[in-house]
Amino acid sequence: MLQSWPKRCAVYAESLFSVPEGCVCFCDTMCLDILRHKKKVLLLLLLMAIGSIVYYLYTLKLERERDGFVTVTTSRLEHEVKELQAVFESEVIPGLGALGRPARGNWTQEQLEAIATSQRETGYNAWLSKRISPERTLYDMRHRSCKKLEYPLEKLPSVSAVITYHNEEASVLLRTLSSLRSRTPIMLLREIILVDDGSTVVNETLNDFLKIKFLNMVKHSRITTQVGLMHARVVGAEMALADVLVFLDSHVEVTKGWLEPLLDPMMRNNRTCTTPIIDTIDFDNFAYRRGKPSRGFFNWQFNYIQLPLLKEEAVAMPAPHQNPIMNGGLFAIGREWFFELGGYDKGLKIWGAEQIELSLKLWLCGGQILEVPCSRIGHLYRDGNFKIRYTDKNSNSEKKIISRNYRRVAEVWLDEFKDKLFANLPHLTVISAGNLAEQRELKKRLHCKPFQWFLDNLAQDFLHLYPIIDPGEYASGVIQSVSSPKLCLDRSDTQKRRPKLSPCSSDQVFPQPEQHWILTSRRELRSGNLCLEVRNQGLEVHLYECHGQSGNQFWSYDSKTRQVISGQMSNSRNCLEAQPDTNGLTSRACDPKNTKQKWKLGYQNDEKLLHFWDNVKTK
Incomplete structure (x- = not known):
C-alpha cells in the first residue's frame, strides 16, 4: 500500500x-x-566540509612546526648541557676515586704544586676534587643487619634537604648534590634547597648548570650578604614544603640507604631528631673512611667531644641510640617541631655553639636525639692545620662572636652550672650576651626541664670523665728542659700543630698561657684547649684538641727520673725528649741517663703523684 x-x-x-x-x-x-531552504543547507554543508579540510591542514602544519621546535629546543638543551659539563667535568679522570678508594696518581711537579696551592687555599685537595667524577660510586658501608631492613616508602614522609654554603668549591658541591639525587628514593626527596650564604664570588655558570642538571629538584636561593650558618639554614627551612627537614653540609656524600633509617624513628615519635653516623672523606685523597658510632657531648670549655656507646647500646648495635649532643652538621627533624622550638636562637651569630643550643632545647623541651647507625654520610673534613675563616672579619672579631654565642647558650640553658663553664672560660663573663628575653620566654612556654635533668639522665659517664668538682691537678706551670734550662715547652705554633721549645717565661708557676701546662686528673698534658698527643707509633709529638679518653693523650711524670712519659700500658711507653738545636721535640725510648729526657715542672703535687697509678690499668 x-x-x-x-x-x-x-x-x-x-x-x-x-x-x-x-x-x-x-x-x-x-x-x-x-x-x-534545501539549497542553503547544502551550501552550508559544503562550507563546513571545506572548513574541516582547511582546519585539518592547518593543525597538521602546526604539529609539524611544533615537532620541529621541540627537536630544535631539545637539541639546544643537549648542546647547553654538554657545554656546561665541559666546564665542570672536562678534567674528570674516569674511575679516579671510584668506590671511595683513595684517589692517587703519578702527578708531575707542576701538578703537585697546584695541589699544594689548592690545599693552602681551601684546606683540602681542590685540584684533585675536580678530577673525581661528581657521580663517583661508593661502597655500601652499612652494617650487614641494616641491609636486611625494609621500610615502607609509601608510609615515610617526604623531605626537604637544606644545604647552605659559602664560597664552596663547585666540584665538591656538585658531588654532594649528585649523591643526593642518585642515592635517595625519588618519592622521598621532595626538593633540595640550596642557600648561598653571601659567597664573595658568584658562579653564574654553576647556577645555570644546576638548573639544567637537576631541573626542578633544586631550589637555589642567594643571600647577598653573609648572615651565618644558623640564619641561612632558617632561610632554607622557611622555603621548605616537605614535612621533614634534613640539614646537610655542602661537602658531603650520602651513601646507599641513608635516608629511610633516619625517617623511621620519627614515625613513632614526631619530636625525634635523628643523626647519621658521620664517616670521613680524606682531605688529601678523598678516600671514604668508615666512622664509629658514638655519643656526642661537650666538655666544660664548650668543645664538642665524642663519648663511647654505653654497654647496653653497644650490645644493641645497629639499633638507634641516644645522642646527647649532635655534631650539628647533619641531622633530620620535623619541620613543625623545628619551628615550635624556635629554630636556632636568633641571637646566635655566624657559627659556634648552635649544635649545643639546639640539642639542649630538644632534650629539655620534650624531644630526643637518636644517632642511627644504619644511616651513613661521608663528610669532607679539612686539614687540621687549615684555619677556617667564616667571615671577612679578623680572627679576634670571630673569637668574640663565638664567645658571645657561648655566653648566650650558657645563660639560658645551663642554669647554675654555667659557673663551671665560666670558671674555665673567665673571659665569657665580660662579654655581653645581648637580649635573652625571647629565649627565656620560649623556655617557659615549652615547659622545659632544668639542666640538672640532662646531667641526671644522659651524663653519667660524662661526669666521671669531666666532674663538676675538679679533684685536683698532678702538676702545672712550665715544663722546663733540664739539659737546656732556658727553654720551655711552648704551644704557640698552633698553625703546625706541633709543640716547640721557646725561652722560658719569668714566672714558672703562673707563666704566659702558651707555656702554662697542666697534668690533669685525666692524666693529660693540657694547655688551654690543646693537649699533647703522640702519633706514628708514639714517636711524633703533636698538639690536638683534648678528647679526655686517654689513649694517645695519656701522660705521666716520674718525679725521680724527671721524665715526662707518654703511654698508659707499661710495654708501650716513650719519653719526651728535647731537641734544642731545632727547638723541637720528639718521643723516644725512655733512658734515665739521657739528660734531654729530663724536665722540671713549675709546680707538682707530690702527694697526688704518689697515687698517680692507683686504679690505672697498665697491662
Whole structure:
C-alpha cells in the first residue's frame, strides 16, 4: 500500500538529498519549508566540509612546526648541557676515586704544586676534587643487619634537604648534590634547597648548570650578604614544603640507604631528631673512611667531644641510640617541631655553639636525639692545620662572636652550672650576651626541664670523665728542659700543630698561657684547649684538641727520673725528649741517663703523684 504523499515527502525531506517528483504539489507545509531552504543547507554543508579540510591542514602544519621546535629546543638543551659539563667535568679522570678508594696518581711537579696551592687555599685537595667524577660510586658501608631492613616508602614522609654554603668549591658541591639525587628514593626527596650564604664570588655558570642538571629538584636561593650558618639554614627551612627537614653540609656524600633509617624513628615519635653516623672523606685523597658510632657531648670549655656507646647500646648495635649532643652538621627533624622550638636562637651569630643550643632545647623541651647507625654520610673534613675563616672579619672579631654565642647558650640553658663553664672560660663573663628575653620566654612556654635533668639522665659517664668538682691537678706551670734550662715547652705554633721549645717565661708557676701546662686528673698534658698527643707509633709529638679518653693523650711524670712519659700500658711507653738545636721535640725510648729526657715542672703535687697509678690499668 502506497504511503500518503505528505508522509513520503517528510521522509525524503529528512534525507536532504532527493525529493520525489510531484512532491511540490502534494507536500504539506513542513515539506514545502524544507524544500525552500534545501539549497542553503547544502551550501552550508559544503562550507563546513571545506572548513574541516582547511582546519585539518592547518593543525597538521602546526604539529609539524611544533615537532620541529621541540627537536630544535631539545637539541639546544643537549648542546647547553654538554657545554656546561665541559666546564665542570672536562678534567674528570674516569674511575679516579671510584668506590671511595683513595684517589692517587703519578702527578708531575707542576701538578703537585697546584695541589699544594689548592690545599693552602681551601684546606683540602681542590685540584684533585675536580678530577673525581661528581657521580663517583661508593661502597655500601652499612652494617650487614641494616641491609636486611625494609621500610615502607609509601608510609615515610617526604623531605626537604637544606644545604647552605659559602664560597664552596663547585666540584665538591656538585658531588654532594649528585649523591643526593642518585642515592635517595625519588618519592622521598621532595626538593633540595640550596642557600648561598653571601659567597664573595658568584658562579653564574654553576647556577645555570644546576638548573639544567637537576631541573626542578633544586631550589637555589642567594643571600647577598653573609648572615651565618644558623640564619641561612632558617632561610632554607622557611622555603621548605616537605614535612621533614634534613640539614646537610655542602661537602658531603650520602651513601646507599641513608635516608629511610633516619625517617623511621620519627614515625613513632614526631619530636625525634635523628643523626647519621658521620664517616670521613680524606682531605688529601678523598678516600671514604668508615666512622664509629658514638655519643656526642661537650666538655666544660664548650668543645664538642665524642663519648663511647654505653654497654647496653653497644650490645644493641645497629639499633638507634641516644645522642646527647649532635655534631650539628647533619641531622633530620620535623619541620613543625623545628619551628615550635624556635629554630636556632636568633641571637646566635655566624657559627659556634648552635649544635649545643639546639640539642639542649630538644632534650629539655620534650624531644630526643637518636644517632642511627644504619644511616651513613661521608663528610669532607679539612686539614687540621687549615684555619677556617667564616667571615671577612679578623680572627679576634670571630673569637668574640663565638664567645658571645657561648655566653648566650650558657645563660639560658645551663642554669647554675654555667659557673663551671665560666670558671674555665673567665673571659665569657665580660662579654655581653645581648637580649635573652625571647629565649627565656620560649623556655617557659615549652615547659622545659632544668639542666640538672640532662646531667641526671644522659651524663653519667660524662661526669666521671669531666666532674663538676675538679679533684685536683698532678702538676702545672712550665715544663722546663733540664739539659737546656732556658727553654720551655711552648704551644704557640698552633698553625703546625706541633709543640716547640721557646725561652722560658719569668714566672714558672703562673707563666704566659702558651707555656702554662697542666697534668690533669685525666692524666693529660693540657694547655688551654690543646693537649699533647703522640702519633706514628708514639714517636711524633703533636698538639690536638683534648678528647679526655686517654689513649694517645695519656701522660705521666716520674718525679725521680724527671721524665715526662707518654703511654698508659707499661710495654708501650716513650719519653719526651728535647731537641734544642731545632727547638723541637720528639718521643723516644725512655733512658734515665739521657739528660734531654729530663724536665722540671713549675709546680707538682707530690702527694697526688704518689697515687698517680692507683686504679690505672697498665697491662
